[in-house]
Amino acid sequence: MGDELGRWAEPGLLVLASLAEGDKHGYAITTDIADQVGVTLGPGTLYAALGRLEERGLIEGLPAEGRRRPYRLTAAGVAELSAQATRMQGLAALSLSRLRLATS
């Protein structure tokens, strides 16, 4: 799953990270990502990511509230986000330590 995620990583990961806070519908996801990360996900990009995440069972749609449908992380989504975040944390730590070595 991790390698597959790598191909469409960023929007998907951003959506997973946003939903880690709680259930959200599409517009709430984009505003949350824009506020927290400074990235504006366009509607086409967001729904392409939502479709793929849902298809892979990482998120699931909840009953619609009016015309807005909230999404939430599944257990598989939590595991995937956790694995990706750990991997990124390791890469970030490695990069920072090597950069420090290079500049010292």
Add this chain to the structure above:
Amino acid sequence: MTGDPLLVRTLLACYPAGWRRRYGDEYAQMLCDMHIHRRPVLILDSLRGAARAHGGLLMSTRSPMTTALWAAGLFAVAGTGFQKVAEDLGDRAGGVYAWLVAAAAVAFLALVAAATPTGVALLRGRDVGAWKYVSVPVVGAAAWFGVLRLAQAISDGHGGHSTANVAGFALVAVAGIAVVAATAWAASTVLRRLPAAQPARLRPVALLVLAAGMAISTVAALIWGLRVRAVDPSAFRGDHGLLATPFLPSWIGALLLMAVATALATAAGRRQLAGDSLIGHGRRP
């Protein structure tokens, strides 16, 4: 959805029907929430998303080789159309036309190379029933020549823009497209029935060469048209109608089809490459 602004309904209509059934309501609501009419960048993003949704449907239901075959079929139709555009203008664009033909030939050979292992398996008799599909292009070509004769008989003695001539031309064009489509279908069926072992990297490299050849041909077709227009601005006269086709919409139409075919072939090559890479990783000790 009917109460949504026209722009929202239009953007939604760009998505496939199945996608709209699943996401349509919530997507329309989000476009309204985003005030999409004030944000051209997001409009473009929505259009890109729609294109991806259509492409995704195609890609999810077909193997890379099948997609490449249909891309090659589309390119053949576009190339035939371009040849019809170019035939009356001669070689007014220097050697560009030769580049176009050479690149298209390389693309064709790459497609043949990608399909060679399946061809060998067919010749070795692994699936005798598959031979009937090989007859499709042969029978199709024979039928097309029959239609051509019929069209000639229909349009014989009639003027260029007469109903008979237009009907004859349409008959030949539709029959040609049908033969190309039937050939692509037959070839993809054979490939599916005979999943032959591939030498390492043959198919991804061949499909990428196919895409590169198509891309060079497309660029050459673009340069050809620009040069012809530069050399002789009256070359693309707009009054030739559908029959003698050296006119601007024909050139642009052929170019667009060639570009779409190239994009499909590139996507197929990339998918094949990605698929082979994943398999390669899996085999590493």
